[in-house]
Amino acid sequence: MSLLADLDRGLLDLVFPRDCMVTQLPMDDQARLYLSDFGARQLERIYDPRCHTCGHPFDGILEGDRTCPHCLDLNPAFGRAVCAFRARGHIRQIIHEIKYTRCPFLVADLVAVAVEDPLFRRHLAGAQLIPVPLHADKLSERSYNQAERIAQSLCTHMPGCSWSHALIKVKPTPSQTLLNRTERRRNVANAFEANPTTHISPNVRYVIIDDVLTTGATLHACAQALRLAGALHIDAATLAHG
Numbered sequence: 001m002s003l004l005a006d007l008d009r010g011l012l013d014l015v016f017p018r019d020c021m022v023t024q025l026p027m028d029d030q031a032r033l034y035l036s037d038f039g040a041r042q043l044e045r046i047y048d049p050r051c052h053t054c055g056h057p058f059d060g061i062l063e064g065d066r067t068c069p070h071c072l073d074l075n076p077a078f079g080r081a082v083c084a085f086r087a088r089g090h091i092r093q094i095i096h097e098i099k100y101t102r103c104p105f106l107v108a109d110l111v112a113v114a115v116e117d118p119l120f121r122r123h124l125a126g127a128q129l130i131p132v133p134l135h136a137d138k139l140s141e142r143s144y145n146q147a148e149r150i151a152q153s154l155c156t157h158m159p160g161c162s163w164s165h166a167l168i169k170v171k172p173t174p175s176q177t178l179l180n181r182t183e184r185r186r187n188v189a190n191a192f193e194a195n196p197t198t199h200i201s202p203n204v205r206y207v208i209i210d211d212v213l214t215t216g217a218t219l220h221a222c223a224q225a226l227r228l229a230g231a232l233h234i235d236a237a238t239l240a241h242g
C-alpha cells in the first residue's frame, strides 16, 4: 500500500517540476530529489553537548551531569537516544508533511543528510533497527509507517544495519500531541509488544527508530516491550528532537 503514496508523487513529478522541500525553489541538486544543498544547510542540526540519554542539545559548555532533568524523571528503558535535528522550523514542517500529507518520499533525503553526522552514524553502526510500529487501524488509514520508512532508508546508508518488525502496537492510542509528560507515559503504557514471529536476542543491539522524540515516552514503552522479550542492549534514534 505504501507504494501508492510514491506513485502519487511520481505522477505529480510529470506535471510539476520537483522543488526543494525547504527553499521551494526548483531542484538542481543531483544527489537528492527534494532537498537542495542550500536547503539542507538551513536545517537545524543537533551538535554536542547534548543530553546523553535523550539527545536534547545543551546550550554552552556542559560539565558534570550529562543527563537533562527530563530524563532523570523518565528513567528510560533504553540506553541512549541520538537525534539528528531540532524539531523546529523547516524540520517540523517537513515531518508534518511526511506524516499527514502523504509525503513519505521526503524521508530519503532527510535521512541522507542525517547520516552525514559521524556521531549519528556511529550510534547506528551494526545495530538492528526497530521502527516504532503503528497500530493496524492507523496503518490502514495512513497506508505507510513513517518510522519504518526511516529505518529502511537508514539501512541503505548503513551497510552493517538491518531492520525488522520486532515490535507490534497492540493498543490504539490517542495522539500524544496535547498530552503532558505524565499523560504521554500513561497513554502508551502497554501499547507495544514484541512480535511473536521475530526472535529477540540478548546478544543483538537494537536501536528503536522514530521520526520525533518529544518526551521519550513512546521510545521508553517500546524499549520496555523489547526488554520483556529478552533484549539487553537497546538504544534509540530519531530524525528530530522537539
Ligand SMILES: [Zn+2]
Binding pocket: 051, 052, 053, 054, 055, 056, 067, 068, 069, 070, 071
Ligand atoms: Zn534528556
